Amino acid sequence: MQALTFAPPPPPNDQTEALRHEVRDFLAVELRDRPAQKRAESWSGGDPAFSRKMGERGWLGMMWPKKYGGHERSALERYVVLEEMLAAGAPVGYHWVAERQSGPNILKNGTQAQRDLILPRIARGELCFCIGMSEPDSGSDLAAARTRAERAQGGWLVNGTKVWTSSAHKADYMILFCRTGAKSDDDRHAGASQFLVDMKQAQQGGMTVRPIIDMHGEHHFNEVSIEDLLLPEDALLGKEGDGWKQVTGELAFERSGPDRFLSSFTLLVELVRELGPAAPERAAVAIGRITSHILALRRLSRSVAGMLQNGEDPALQASLVKDLGNSLEQEMVEIIRLLTDAEPTEAEGNPPYSVVLAHLILTAPSFSLRGGTREILRGIIARGLGLR
Amino acid sequence: MTDQLADSAEKLFTAHAGKAVLGAAEQGVFPQPLWDAVVEAGFTAALLPEEAGGFGATVAEAMGLLRISAAYAAPVPLGETMLAGWLLARAGLAVPEGALSIAPVRTKDRLTLTRDGDGWTLTGTATRIPWARDAAAIAVLAEGPDGPAVALLPKGSFTVAHDRNTAHEPRDTITVEATLPAGAVALANTTAAQLRAAGAAIRTVQMAGALSRVLSITIGYVQTRVQFGRPIGKFQAIQQNMAILAGQSAAALAAADNATDALAGTLSPLLVGSAKARAGEAASIGAGLAHQAHGAIGFTQEYDLHYVTKRLWSWRDEFGNEAEWNALVGRAALEAGPDGLWPLLTAA
Numbered sequence: 107m108q109a110l111t112f113a114p115p116p117p118p119n120d121q122t123e124a125l126r127h128e129v130r131d132f133l134a135v136e137l138r139d140r141p142a143q144k145r146a147e148s149w150s151g152g153d154p155a156f157s158r159k160m161g162e163r164g165w166l167g168m169m170w171p172k173k174y175g176g177h178e179r180s181a182l183e184r185y186v187v188l189e190e191m192l193a194a195g196a197p198v199g200y201h202w203v204a205e206r207q208s209g210p211n212i213l214k215n216g217t218q219a220q221r222d223l224i225l226p227r228i229a230r231g232e233l234c235f236c237i238g239m240s241e242p243d244s245g246s247d248l249a250a251a252r253t254r255a256e257r258a259q260g261g262w263l264v265n266g267t268k269v270w271t272s273s274a275h276k277a278d279y280m281i282l283f284c285r286t287g288a289k290s291d292d293d294r295h296a297g298a299s300q301f302l303v304d305m306k307q308a309q310q311g312g313m314t315v316r317p318i319i320d321m322h323g324e325h326h327f328n329e330v331s332i333e334d335l336l337l338p339e340d341a342l343l344g345k346e347g348d349g350w351k352q353v354t355g356e357l358a359f360e361r362s363g364p365d366r367f368l369s370s371f372t373l374l375v376e377l378v379r380e381l382g383p384a385a386p387e388r389a390a391v392a393i394g395r396i397t398s399h400i401l402a403l404r405r406l407s408r409s410v411a412g413m414l415q416n417g418e419d420p421a422l423q424a425s426l427v428k429d430l431g432n433s434l435e436q437e438m439v440e441i442i443r444l445l446t447d448a449e450p451t452e453a454e455g456n457p458p459y460s461v462v463l464a465h466l467i468l469t470a471p472s473f474s475l476r477g478g479t480r481e482i483l484r485g486i487i488a489r490g491l492g493l494r
Numbered sequence: 495m496t497d498q499l500a501d502s503a504e505k506l507f508t509a510h511a512g513k514a515v516l517g518a519a520e521q522g523v524f525p526q527p528l529w530d531a532v533v534e535a536g537f538t539a540a541l542l543p544e545e546a547g548g549f550g551a552t553v554a555e556a557m558g559l560l561r562i563s564a565a566y567a568a569p570v571p572l573g574e575t576m577l578a579g580w581l582l583a584r585a586g587l588a589v590p591e592g593a594l595s596i597a598p599v600r601t602k603d604r605l606t607l608t609r610d611g612d613g614w615t616l617t618g619t620a621t622r623i624p625w626a627r628d629a630a631a632i633a634v635l636a637e638g639p640d641g642p643a644v645a646l647l648p649k650g651s652f653t654v655a656h657d658r659n660t661a662h663e664p665r666d667t668i669t670v671e672a673t674l675p676a677g678a679v680a681l682a683n684t685t686a687a688q689l690r691a692a693g694a695a696i697r698t699v700q701m702a703g704a705l706s707r708v709l710s711i712t713i714g715y716v717q718t719r720v721q722f723g724r725p726i727g728k729f730q731a732i733q734q735n736m737a738i739l740a741g742q743s744a745a746a747l748a749a750a751d752n753a754t755d756a757l758a759g760t761l762s763p764l765l766v767g768s769a770k771a772r773a774g775e776a777a778s779i780g781a782g783l784a785h786q787a788h789g790a791i792g793f794t795q796e797y798d799l800h801y802v803t804k805r806l807w808s809w810r811d812e813f814g815n816e817a818e819w820n821a822l823v824g825r826a827a828l829e830a831g832p833d834g835l836w837p838l839l840t841a842a
Binding site for chain 1: 713716717727728730732733734736737738740741743744745747748749751752764765767768769771772775816817819820821822823824825826827828829830831832835836837839840842
């Protein structure tokens, strides 16, 4: 059985708490007029202008080297900014993926030119990234990906289809996962690579982005078809054939943050507002239970942040945080809806609480799908336990 | 805690807290060799400040030892002795040798101190007192004329009616009508709520230890038990449940660490309460999944699992169950209000 231990999280200090107050002061002004129904969008809600302001404050790429526009701050300081943003319902969606995983991936695996070109712009809040992983026949089973890049005159010729690609219609870059070689008999993860794709250029040369509207009526997803797209030689990210290893290296960043247990936090805030201090005992117990879960998860999540900073590979711990966190985010909606008699609706003119409730009901099913399904995460945990 | 300290604890409990000892303890036999070894190793003094007889261990190290003892279901009052020492030291009273316990542990039970010449009289009844029959003395948080006071009540100065929890750990009723010398009583420096919180922290740490053992026993079982031609751990249904069990164990450990921080700090009721409630919930889910994976064998006296699950089923209720602590936490959240809720959590 693999050790499923969580290192003690880095303890808060004067510096982190001063930063926390700085962020709160900033948000008090910036979000003064942001209504609850917009806050409820959590990190799905984005605003390029807000991302640039965060960049100006030095709150993006906080842990990266200064020569790439970073700020060489600690994992805990970055964590403070992340959780304060999410708890307040700030519109962080524009830069979220870029800052969370694409930037760290480029920092680790990119060429000097790629780092110089991309990282300072992510740190300024100027770039939106999308992740080209899922395909029509490759969802949870990433190794089944069929999109292929072949060596060609002047670079790589790419063909295939990506789907469920969040933000592809807005993104400046995609990190594309595709086949560049054959799977071997004993390793079906072999022969994959990652590419850094300039979305504007790509859409002039063989890439087509089509919207997929979700059941909530929103446009986050896209289908991205790629036909004879010629990528320059230097679009390869990392080593040819190392795609699987690089993708799994991103997962700990992707799965362990406060974005994996605070997606429904605005609903809890609005519930507390709705009930007031004289809420019945039943509500106090339910709210206490949610709060108790958040406090335990926050410790686990900060622990993973510290392990990442120390260069450990907490992929297993991250899966566990995401599984517990997603379950809580979804359960919160079901618990909270029973504590008032409000009926959920997003129609205009209804009280914010009903609108936020409806928003969460209609988006919560995605929480345990995006970034790795519950079943896949539990499979990873079971492997860590020595069962597979 | 250091690997060395953890190793020495693992060795000690492996040597002295085997199946025969656990079985005999359920029949009412106090495991004297185990207890002597625990005392000899200094574990009972781990939570004490050095000036009160401690050896300079951190609170986290003391709780690490307690967690390991619980993983072995060690049937001794290590947590209670630590807690009594903590209560006595905070009151400036000397900590005696031997097994100790605390009273009261139920919110409605009261013990009252009245002046009696130069000394004191302590009277009252307290139920569910852990290990009272085996304790050399009980540290009592009593109501005194000048506020809460701690009294050291030696063996023989109270009567004991046997009672127990689901794991057959002593949870006795004590009846007290005792005359105590002046030196056995001091102003408490601890409120009833704080003692309850410290007790809850202790049980949270124990639950985390017991649940980690539930996980390791169960993983070991599903890797070896063969049905339909393969180990049952190869079936996805079992794997998914084991992942849930591992998640609950991790959450309980995080809760225990939060409780440990609180015990080392200001005993934040929010931090302790949330930890006790979270670990209690993890205990319920985890014990259920473990027994389900084991089938009938896990339900037998012969097999080890019940020594830890039966403790979990009592510890989750002792010093306040999930409903009690969640209500307190939830009330704090409601009072903080919509704008104060998040700051409340980050300050916990």
